[in-house]
């Protein structure tokens with residue numbers, strides 16, 4: 565799926581200019597939107613499924629411009645998981661919450677039940693299906709919110725700060741889920757402050773500053789100290805560790821492999 569954004573600006577009713585003249589396009593499967601607090605990441609993301617309709621400029625999803633008329637149709641193809649799950653959960657039980665989208669599509673009840681059961685199973689939250697969403701922990705709520713979006717079977721998934729407030733276990737679960745989704749052909753665009761995650765995961769990134777686009781393209785840009793300083797971000801930790809070498813590991817596993825190979829060679833040399 566291709567996304568084209570051209571000359572996009574957005575001003576909130578209180579006159580805050582949140583994004584300003586953004587032009588970029590995405591076609592890779594894993595995209596990270598980075599930027600400091602208040603740089604306009606969420607506002608941009610909310611334009612990609614028509615929660616915000618462009619005030620000026622255009623947003624096209626697979627060639628289809630987002631307008632008041634097309635937004636409801638586009639929302640069936642593009643699902644957004646909010647930063648705060650409470651913004652999204654409303655039904656009396658987890659099951660009802662996840663079933664809302666498929667029911668709204670007019671699917672027969674038997675199919676709705678099948679879809680919901682399957683998604684709850686994949687996310688490992690079947691045991692919560694009769695619970696009230698408001699009684700769940702943050703990580704559980706996030707999973708229910710994701711389940712609700714997945715139940716709509718969107719082609720493109722938008723995640724606003726998917727890792728905020730999660731413990732290491734829930735974080736690993738969500739990371740695995742992102743991998744499963746991209747492996748099964750979904751495109752994912754997420755906002756994050758986590759430069760280390762973006763460096764290891766994303767195929768492409770865009771960096772915002774004060775509502776303007778500072779950069780769009782390859783994630784190798786995250787190694788650029790001047791750019792990152794300007795954006796109010798830091799270079800990735802792995803890059804900082806290896807910057808004086810020719811190696812550019814993107815994951816801890818790659819870094820560990822390089823280090824252990826190097827240290828083993830040193831050991832052999834010392835023995836000779």
Ligand SMILES: Nc1ncnc2c1ncn2[C@@H]1O[C@H](COP(=O)(O)OP(=O)(O)OP(=O)(O)O)[C@@H](O)[C@H]1O
Pocket residue numbers: 576577578580581582599600601602603604605606607608755
């Ligand atoms: N509903 C709103 N009404 C008025 N101003 C808003 C509203 N939502 C966001 N803003 C403002 O728009 C600007 C961009 O906010 P946005 O939430 O898009 O940034 P962000 O990069 O996602 O921030 P963060 O990393 O803190 O979540 C900020 O100045 C913010 O105060």
